[in-house]
Amino acid sequence: MYPNTPNPSNSGQNPFMVQKEDEIDLKVLLFNYLQYWLLILACMFVGVVVAFMFNRYATNIFKVESSILVVDDKPSLGTDLFESSGLGMLQGKSNIENEIGILKSFSLAEEAVAELNLNVEYYKEGLISTSQIYEKLPILVSVNWRQAQLVGGKFRLEVINEDSFELRVDDDEFRIYNPSDPYYKTSPAESISLKKSVYSFGEEIKGDNYSFTINQIAALPGEIILFNLVDTPSLALKYRGELAVSPINKQASILSLSLETPVRRLGEDYINKLMEVYLDRELDEKNRASENTVKFIDEQLSGISDSLRFSENKLQKYRTENKVFNLSEEGSVIFQRMQELEKEEGQTEISLKYYQTLRDYLVTNQTGDMVAPSVVGVTDPLLNSLVQAYSELQAEQNRLSGNFTDITPAVRENATRIQNIKKQLQENVNSAISNTQNVIADLNSQIRNLEVDVNSLPKTERDLLGIRRQFEFNENIFVYLQEKKAEAEITKAANMPNNSILDFAKAGQSPVAPKRSLNLLIGLILGLILPIGFITVKDFLNTKIEDPKDLENQLKVPLIGMIGRNNSDNAIPVLNELRSSVTESFRSLRADMSYLSPQKNNLTILFTSSISGEGKTFVSINMAAAYALMGKKVMLIGLDLRKPKIAEDFGLVNDMGMSTCLSTDTPWQKVVKSTGHKHMDVILSGPIPPNPAELLLQDKFGEIVKEIKQAYDVVIFDCPPVGLVSETKELFGFADISFFVFRQGYSMKGNSQILNNLVEKGGVSKIYGILNDVHIDKGYGYGYGYGYGYGYGNNSYGYHEEVQLPWWKRALRIK
Known part of the structure; x- marks a missing residue:
């Protein structure tokens, strides 16, 4: 009947002194948990109910997505020379990674947030949760951001009638935004309280650290609206952190922009504005090059225009006074040759001025956009490549500096590349200045030789030729500069961003969170695991049998x-x-x-x-x-x-018993008591003695036991x-x-x-x-x-x- 029942023949030694192996009985383990089936079932039910209530009242989160096509930069003529030279002057760069960095930059997010005017967030209370309002606002809060403002905490507005409202602080977790130090906020010295509770719509609500006006739009009496103020840097940091930008795959140059938000339209507007600002910034960078070109040409034109006007007036006056209008045939030949040389000299001098300007730009470590050499007629491919590479590296350095510190490896590496390119560019510019000066000296020598032939002409014709030479020289330079200016303006007008929007922002039809089916499953699993875990831990820590x-x-x-x-x-x-x-x-x-x-x-x-x-x-x-x-x-x-305890169970009085027999001469038969059953008697323990151990160790106890064994079965x-x-x-x-x-x-x-x-x-x-x-x-x-x-x-x-x-x-x- 019992697994370890002894063999009757083993009456001396204990036959059960065997070592038992520890083993896990899965069936016993299962039934250990099944005995708590109702508790486990109740916890599973509670878990599902909690998950259902969470799904019911949790705020829906939608994913807003868009895409941008990024055009890979094509290397300009000579750029490959620096990429493969091994000098480390210009390393190949991933255009996709750069554009991701720009789209995730703080400055771009700050510009997008500022244009959308998202600095006030409006909320409407529900039965359990509070939801944000973005469209069809019942009120409009206008904030004076030129002074310190309370940001972070919430204000509670209750409309009294169409002209007035009650305003109080709902959440006092405020921070103080200071426009003079916009990236650092301080905590208020004391709790925030408004000067009064009832205000009129359109009235300025002003205090030590706040100043705003609330205007009525469509708020109804009794309606309650919550709102809080958020400074632009904080919003930019928030949206920058929430925005995800990634290529759609490793081979494609298409970027996917996504944002998870409880307000679909807000997410769409932000991403669309971000892409708009991103393309505008790219276009502005292109336009700045054209604007710098026009500025450079205008500076040259401002000097040549006066000279041209003076020489024109002088030529007209000389012709009138001397009645001389045309040169002789010999004079015309000399004039034609000198005009060609002087025109070439004028263009060469413009190139020299450009080189000198470029040299000053490098020496003074300026950071603005440089004028492209091709704009002033410089066709040296090496110089063009160096200027373009230097401009690109400077632009990259500006982007990196806006997001990282100067000790960041990427910033330091890019700075090293800039210094290498700058050194090569300075050497090239100095060489170009020297060569250009030699060309000008040679042209001047040829012009001086022609001037000897001019001296053989009559004085009147010689004077006319000199005045006309000055006029034609200024006119040729003026026309040349006007042509270049027109080309630069046409280029600016024709500028378009290289990158383009493929898909405008669009929110998914179904929310990505909460994941209702998954939450129900998690609730069910937790309802199962938690009681089982509790039972397991309870059994593990239980020291009772x-x-x-x-x-x-x-x-x-x-x-x-x-x-x-x-x-x-x-x-x-x-x-x-x-x-x-x-x-x-x-x-x-x-x-x-x-x-x-x-x-x-x-x-x-x-x-x-x-x-x-x-x-x-x-x-x-x-x-x-x-x-x-x-x-x-x-x-x-x-x-x-x-x-x-025996006396209590039988309803007897423990007035005499074994202690009585052992401590006195009372025979054991005198202390036997009836239990009420004819076959069962009892000897109680008797009054508690002072020395129970010694009493039981007496020989008398053995004698009593021996007599009792003879009397009872x-x-x-x-x-x-x-x-x-x-x-x-x-x-x-x-x-x-x-x-x-x-x-x-x-x-x-x-x-x-x-x-x-x-x-x-x-x-x-x-x-x-x-x-x-x-x-x-x-x-x-x-x-x-x-x-x-x-x-x-x-x-x-x-x-x-x-x-x-x-x-x-x-x-x-x-x-």
């Missing part, structure tokens, strides 16, 4: 029986509830005695435990009653002289806890069979070691374990009261009557 199998594995002696929980108020169910499962468990234990101690007509049984409260007295009394029901003559002896000792007192160890020698009582949910797991030590170190034999008060089903085979075991419980075959607990207590495992 719960599982009979665990106790059986810990013991080095057999766990011979289990006593179910007594759900009635009767302390002796064996006598009063003959069909109860508890009574049957004692009958089963009584039947096992024939195997534990065979061929004995008289039987002495000892019951002890580790501590009080484990039910050894209850087991002793009911075991005695079980033998009495057989017609055996039973004597129950209370040997717990320190804390007697079964003698049962109710001994004190062996874990607390010492005399019990001496009493084991008087017993044929000893039982160590444990109590489920009460005895400590370490108490099993006390029993093991009695066997291993104390030499106690014929001792077995009993688990009392079994009421928690831990798996197959132990189901007293709740389980699937021997048939003593609620699911048995109907042989026994059992006190039923309410269903909810059985489901929740409430004792």
Whole structure:
């Protein structure tokens, strides 16, 4: 019947001193959790309900997306020379990464936010949550951002009528924004309070750190609106952090812009404005080059215009006064040749001025856009490439400096490239200046040679030729500069951004959050995991004996029986509830005695435990009653002289007993009391003596026991806890069979070691374990009261009557 029932022939040594292997029974583990099925089911239901309520009232988040086509930069003539030179002057760059950096830059976000005027956020209260209003605003708040403002906290406005409203602080988590230091905000020195509570629409609401006006649009009486002020730098940081920019794939030059926001239209407007500002900035960079070109030409024209006007007036006056209008044939040939040389000289001098301007630009470390050499007629491909590369690296440095510090590796690396290009450019410019000066000197030499031929002409014609030379020279330069200016203006007018918008911002039709199905699943899983985790941790931290199998594995002696929980108020169910499962468990234990101690007509049984409260007295009394029901003559002896309990259970007075016999000459027959059952007598422990241990160790006690064994068929000792007192160890020698009582949910797991030590170190034999008060089903085979075991419980075959607990207590495992 029991897995470790001893062989009857082994009456001396304990045959059960075997090592048990630790193993995990998955079936037992499963039923350990299934006993809490109602709790787990309730938690799962709560988890799903919480997830449903979260889905119901959570703010919907929409994903807004757009796309931009980025045109890869084509290397200009000669650029590949620097990319492959190995000098580190100009490294190849990823245009896609640069454009992502620009789109994610703080300055671009700040410009977009400023143009959209998003510095006031409006909210409307709901039953549970608050939602932001973006379109169809009931009021309009105008803020004076030129003075300090309270940002972050919320104001609560309640409309009184169409002319007035009540205003108060709803959330005082304010920070003070100072326009003189816009990127640093301070905390108010004291709590914020308004000067009054009722204002009129259009009235300026002004205080130490706030100044704004609220205008009526479509607000109704009784309507409540919340709003808060947000400074532009904070908004720019917010949207910059929320914006995601990435290529649609590794090979494409198309960027996808996305933003998750609870207000779809706001997200669309922001991304569209951001792309607009991004393209405008690119166009402005192109236009700046044309504007610098026009500015340079205008500076040259301002000087040549006066010279041209003066020479024109002088020529006209000379012709009028001398009546000379045309040159002779010889003079015309000389003039034509000189005009060609002077025109070439004038253009060369413009190139020289450009080189000198470019040299001054490099020497003074200016950072503005440079005029392209091709604009002034310089066609040197190397110089053009250097100027273009230098301009691009400077623009890149400006972008990087706007987002990173000077010690950032990317900024330092780009600065090194700029210095390398600048050095090469300075050498090229100095060389070009020297060469240009030589060309001008050669042209001047040719002109001087022609001037010798001019001196052979008549004075009147010679003077006319000189005046006309000056006029034609100025006119040619003026016309040349006007042509270049027109070309630059045409270029500016024709400028278009290289990049373009493929898709304008559009929000998805369904929200990306909350993920309703996933939340319900998470709620269900958490509802399952949390109670299981709680049960696991509770069992792990539980130091009490719960599982009979665990106790059986810990013991080095057999766990011979289990006593179910007594759900009635009767302390002796064996006598009063003959069909109860508890009574049957004692009958089963009584039947096992024939195997534990065979061929004995008289039987002495000892019951002890580790501590009080484990039910050894209850087991002793009911075991005695079980033998009495057989017609055996039973004597129950209370040997717990320190804390007697038997008298209380039988309704007797503990006025005399074993302590009386041992401390006086009173014979044991005088202290025997009737239990009310004709086959069962009891000797109580008697009055508590001052020396209980010494009394039980007297030889007289052995003589009394010997006489009692001769008079009775079964003698049962109710001994004190062996874990607390010492005399019990001496009493084991008087017993044929000893039982160590444990109590489920009460005895400590370490108490099993006390029993093991009695066997291993104390030499106690014929001792077995009993688990009392079994009421928690831990798996197959132990189901007293709740389980699937021997048939003593609620699911048995109907042989026994059992006190039923309410269903909810059985489901929740409430004792």
